[in-house]
Amino acid sequence: MVMADGPAPVENAGHLWMEGKTLVHLRADQERPTHMPRGPAKRTGPGFLNPAMAPARTRSVLLLADALEHDWLVKPGHDLRALDALCATGVRVRRWRNEIPTEHQQRLRITANDLDEVALEWLKKTHERYPPEAQVDHAMEDDRYDRLPSGGMHNGLFIMQNDARISLMEAAYQWVDLDPFGSPVNFLDAAIQGLSRVAFLEVTATDTAALTGSSASSQQRRYGAKGIVDSYAHDDAVRVLLGLIATTAARHDRYIEPVLSLFDGHHVRVSVKVRRSRDGASEVLASMGWRVRQDDGTYRFVQHPEPEHLARSSGPLWVGPLWDAEIAGRMTETKALETCFPSEKALAAHRTMGLEWSEADSEYAQRELRRSVRYIAEAADLMSREHTLYHMDDLPNMAGTGQAPKMEALFEALQAEGHAAARVPDIDPFFVTDAPHDQVMSIMQTMLQPSTE
Numbered sequence: 001m002v003m004a005d006g007p008a009p010v011e012n013a014g015h016l017w018m019e020g021k022t023l024v025h026l027r028a029d030q031e032r033p034t035h036m037p038r039g040p041a042k043r044t045g046p047g048f049l050n051p052a053m054a055p056a057r058t059r060s061v062l063l064l065a066d067a068l069e070h071d072w073l074v075k076p077g078h079d080l081r082a083l084d085a086l087c088a089t090g091v092r093v094r095r096w097r098n099e100i101p102t103e104h105q106q107r108l109r110i111t112a113n114d115l116d117e118v119a120l121e122w123l124k125k126t127h128e129r130y131p132p133e134a135q136v137d138h139a140m141e142d143d144r145y146d147r148l149p150s151g152g153m154h155n156g157l158f159i160m161q162n163d164a165r166i167s168l169m170e171a172a173y174q175w176v177d178l179d180p181f182g183s184p185v186n187f188l189d190a191a192i193q194g195l196s197r198v199a200f201l202e203v204t205a206t207d208t209a210a211l212t213g214s215s216a217s218s219q220q221r222r223y224g225a226k227g228i229v230d231s232y233a234h235d236d237a238v239r240v241l242l243g244l245i246a247t248t249a250a251r252h253d254r255y256i257e258p259v260l261s262l263f264d265g266h267h268v269r270v271s272v273k274v275r276r277s278r279d280g281a282s283e284v285l286a287s288m289g290w291r292v293r294q295d296d297g298t299y300r301f302v303q304h305p306e307p308e309h310l311a312r313s314s315g316p317l318w319v320g321p322l323w324d325a326e327i328a329g330r331m332t333e334t335k336a337l338e339t340c341f342p343s344e345k346a347l348a349a350h351r352t353m354g355l356e357w358s359e360a361d362s363e364y365a366q367r368e369l370r371r372s373v374r375y376i377a378e379a380a381d382l383m384s385r386e387h388t389l390y391h392m393d394d395l396p397n398m399a400g401t402g403q404a405p406k407m408e409a410l411f412e413a414l415q416a417e418g419h420a421a422a423r424v425p426d427i428d429p430f431f432v433t434d435a436p437h438d439q440v441m442s443i444m445q446t447m448l449q450p451s452t453e
């Protein structure tokens with residue numbers, strides 16, 4: 001990959017890459033990402049971009065754009081203050097600034113914070129060199145701070161270098177992103193306390209061994225929970241993290257409403273509305289409980305398992321809805337491409353800046369954008385209400401059929417009987433349905449009956 005002409009953003013700067021429609025300068029010793037990378041980055045350190053997190057950043061752009069377009073967080077015309085408290089080289093904040101439609105940009109105040117000076121230097125220089133299309137400049141809102149934070153405006157981004165816990169408490173942000181290395185537990189209290197009355201919190205956790213319970217002691221220490229590593233471990237991981245956020249919020253007189261909660265391969269990412277309300281906070285235990293495995297292979301949620309069921313129970317975890325049907329329902333593949341893929345003109349301009357980008361790259365990038373939101377809109381309704389989760393691989397045993405039908409064929413059969421069914425966005429083949437278990441089983445058995453002809 002050829003380096004861009006002119007001075008590199010920082011020493012050792014390497015090649016130019018595009019995530020969404022945003023130009024990203026990668027260090028010389030970071031390989032050009034393959035499209036659709038999976039798993040954690042092989043290397044880390046200041047200046048390294050973890051390409052496996054690109055889909056999560058894409059969804060973050062889409063959610064923030066949706067909040068501004070549909071005014072579900074702040075009143076029409078009002079500003080929205082967003083903070084990426086652990087921004088590293090700031091790819092997320094730069095994507096917010098570059099990719100959210102221009103008509104909303106002036107309302108969006110973005111603050112980026114990290115402790116790492118090298119990462120912040122990288123952010124400033126990259127952002128200066130590859131400026132956003134929309135030129136936004138906000139004056140500092142001096143009245144919002146008890147003491148003015150040390151930092152400065154750079155091309156529409158307020159950039160500061162603080163411990164995240166301090167930055168989170170400095171102004172009442174309406175949108176906070178927490179994307180630490182590993183577990184977010186150390187930052188949750190400060191994040192919740194610092195939020196404005198009505199706010200949105202996005203949390204990433206890469207400590208999946210602790211969340212699923214495959215590392216039982218870490219799960220107990222960090223999340224106060226007990227897990228079972230079976231087909232429900234991914235869903236449990238999401239619910240354990242939501243449970244901790246909900247109970248932390250309740251301690252600060254707030255309650256949560258999940259909007260999108262995903263197990264995305266090597267990390268869990270949850271996005272929740274957080275509102276201040278003592279009454280709402282007092283209700284938190286109604287949404288907390290345990291998952292008890294049953295003899296037929298399914299499960300039920302209970303508030304407290306009977307002592308004799310403890311060995312087959314995981315929890316405590318969030319047993320309420322996981323998504324918001326309306327918001328997640330708008331997260332379509334078309335919307336992702338429309339918002340995050342550059343126009344021909346923008347792509348041509350990127351090429352004049354030194355981006356080497358072939359037709360095949362465009363095709364892969366579009367495929368990745370679609371994959372970032374695949375199955376979300378279709379599953380939005382069921383994920384926001386009561387449903388049962390199934391792993392396709394468990395069905396043959398459960399139904400005694402020896403084999404499973406194609407997922408699409410099963411959905412058609414369930415829908416023909418008046419039930420809803422949808423694939424869950426997960427690396428494994430999970431689906432959710434509102435059909436009673438015996439109906440799922442009888443439909444399976446009918447579908448897989450040996451032909452008598």
Ligand SMILES: C[S@@+](CC[C@H](N)C(=O)[O-])C[C@H]1O[C@@H](n2cnc3c(N)ncnc32)[C@H](O)[C@@H]1O
Binds near residue numbers: 090116179
């Ligand atoms: C996983 S990275 C963030 C990635 C970034 N959000 C993105 O999408 O590219 C975690 C960052 O947290 C920063 N960090 C760790 N502890 C911190 C703390 N106490 N306060 C501020 N930043 C911290 C690290 O310097 C690192 O850049």
